[in-house]
Amino acid sequence: MAESLNVKPPPWLEFLVSRLVPPACREHVLGDFSERYTSPLQYAADALRTLPFVIAGQIRRTSDSLRLLMCVIPAFVFFGGLGRPDDVDSVAWLHALPPTIGVAIAVVLRSAYRSPDNASSRQAVADAAAAVACALLSQAALATIHPQWVLAPLTVLGGSVGTFVTVFALRSVSSGSDLRPALATDDLTSIDGLVRDVRQFERRIRERNRREVLAGLFVVVGFGAYLWRGPELVSRIGCGLAMTGALFIIYRIRTRGVAHPVPTDGALSAAMAVYRRELERQRDLLRTVTWWYLLPLLPSMVVLTLGQAITRSQPAPALRGFGFVLLIGALIRQLNQRAARKLQHKIDRLTAALENQE
Amino acid sequence: MARSEALGTFEQLVLTAVLALGDRAYGVTIHARVKELAHPRNASLGAVYVTLDRLEDKRLVSSRLSDPTPERGGRAKRCYRLEAAGERALRDAALASQRMSAALTDVWGTKWERRWQKV
Numbered sequence: 001m002a003e004s005l006n007v008k009p010p011p012w013l014e015f016l017v018s019r020l021v022p023p024a025c026r027e028h029v030l031g032d033f034s035e036r037y038t039s040p041l042q043y044a045a046d047a048l049r050t051l052p053f054v055i056a057g058q059i060r061r062t063s064d065s066l067r068l069l070m071c072v073i074p075a076f077v078f079f080g081g082l083g084r085p086d087d088v089d090s091v092a093w094l095h096a097l098p099p100t101i102g103v104a105i106a107v108v109l110r111s112a113y114r115s116p117d118n119a120s121s122r123q124a125v126a127d128a129a130a131a132v133a134c135a136l137l138s139q140a141a142l143a144t145i146h147p148q149w150v151l152a153p154l155t156v157l158g159g160s161v162g163t164f165v166t167v168f169a170l171r172s173v174s175s176g177s178d179l180r181p182a183l184a185t186d187d188l189t190s191i192d193g194l195v196r197d198v199r200q201f202e203r204r205i206r207e208r209n210r211r212e213v214l215a216g217l218f219v220v221v222g223f224g225a226y227l228w229r230g231p232e233l234v235s236r237i238g239c240g241l242a243m244t245g246a247l248f249i250i251y252r253i254r255t256r257g258v259a260h261p262v263p264t265d266g267a268l269s270a271a272m273a274v275y276r277r278e279l280e281r282q283r284d285l286l287r288t289v290t291w292w293y294l295l296p297l298l299p300s301m302v303v304l305t306l307g308q309a310i311t312r313s314q315p316a317p318a319l320r321g322f323g324f325v326l327l328i329g330a331l332i333r334q335l336n337q338r339a340a341r342k343l344q345h346k347i348d349r350l351t352a353a354l355e356n357q358e
Numbered sequence: 359m360a361r362s363e364a365l366g367t368f369e370q371l372v373l374t375a376v377l378a379l380g381d382r383a384y385g386v387t388i389h390a391r392v393k394e395l396a397h398p399r400n401a402s403l404g405a406v407y408v409t410l411d412r413l414e415d416k417r418l419v420s421s422r423l424s425d426p427t428p429e430r431g432g433r434a435k436r437c438y439r440l441e442a443a444g445e446r447a448l449r450d451a452a453l454a455s456q457r458m459s460a461a462l463t464d465v466w467g468t469k470w471e472r473r474w475q476k477v
Binding site for chain 2: 009014028034046049052054060061
């Protein structure tokens with residue numbers, strides 16, 4: 001290994017390889033390659049043999065099937081997977097598959113190549129742009145291979161805009177919540193570690209509440225406008241129910257979801273006990289998401305589906321849309337249950353630390 | 359006694375290497391030691407990385423980045439350490455191997471190890 005002190009890989013080769021290594025493992029993998037370096041050919045061969053494992057490992061670590069589905073299912077719908085309301089027998093779902101697969105590939109790869117230190121909204125924009133680019137690429141490829149399968153320009157435009165907004169929103173929410181498990185770093189038994197964790201927790205809760213309130217207001221304003229100019233009574237009742245549901249969710253978030261400050265200037269055990277209570281409150285909120293978040297919106301969905309079916313005298317498209325909404329609801333529930341389990345894990349650790357102190 | 363995580367053969371080799379290397383356990387050294395242990399089978403650096411990631415996810419090992427060193431082009435090492443759960447899992451695997459070895463000795467006789475090594 002001593003000879004490698006004087007021999008270094010050519011900068012251009014190292015740069016090329018560094019672009020292919022996911023940022024989360026770039027530092028140590030490139031260091032290991034440099035340490036083993038004997039010649040440019042050996043370096044390239046080493047990289048070619050090792051990189052597939054490194055990339056696959058990073059994809060395994062960062063892939064989240066629930067979040068992937070949350071991106072892919074809306075993309076499928078936006079690219080016309082449910083078909084046009086007046087076109088029941090079409091194979092629209094088959095035509096929507098290539099751009100949806102493109103979006104899935106982009107989301108998986110962007111997750112693997114996401115920088116662990118830079119979880120900004122700019123990254124979320126890049127993720128969304130990559131998803132749309134991959135969807136468009138699939139259309140370009142289809143145009144040369146099988147032009148009959150290319151979607152109509154308006155569907156492509158609608159799908160691209162819808163996918164961009166969905167992926168951007170989801171990636172903004174989930175930024176920085178992946179990668180290596182922090183085994184030694186999130187030390188909750190020291191005051192510094194606890195303060196760091198509490199601040200991060202409070203910031204996340206504040207951001208979530210702000211986001212949910214904004215989304216709720218958006219629903220109220222949007223359905224309010226539709227209610228004002230709504231075509232028939234049933235749909236107008238559905239809009240009213242949606243607005244009521246959204247207002248209830250806002251009320252619940254503002255009353256039960258607020259993060260109470262944890263006093264970190266006193267005794268460590270007192271701060272740990274208060275923090276544990278806060279975590280338990282948030283865990284319970286996540287566990288009961290079906291009752292206060294999903295069910296309040298369900299009556300409006302049922303009535304709106306009914307309204308659509310009556311207006312078009314064609315129940316199939318409205319039922320497909322309803323099924324899609326139910327699926328998204330189930331995914332939201334799963335995501336929240338998983339988040340509750342993560343909080344429970346932290347609560348258990350705090351409980352064990354408190355018992356040790358006693 | 360708490361049940362330990364079941365380990366694959368390659369995972370056992372990697373954990374053994376991490377334990378044996380102590381503070382010097384990082385990608386290159388672990389790979390070199392695993393190659394020695396796996397002889398005559400080959401072990402790639404990529405397979406070692408993937409296994410280390412999996413062991414870290416199972417919380418059997420933990421890792422931290424060291425300070426950058428010049429022989430690595432100014433880049434840091436990711437140093438690995440065996441966690442208590444990893445040590446337990448490795449101990450159980452070693453005991454199972456020992457029992458298997460004893461059972462094989464009953465069938466093949468006491469010289470089987472030397473005979474097979476020649477082959």
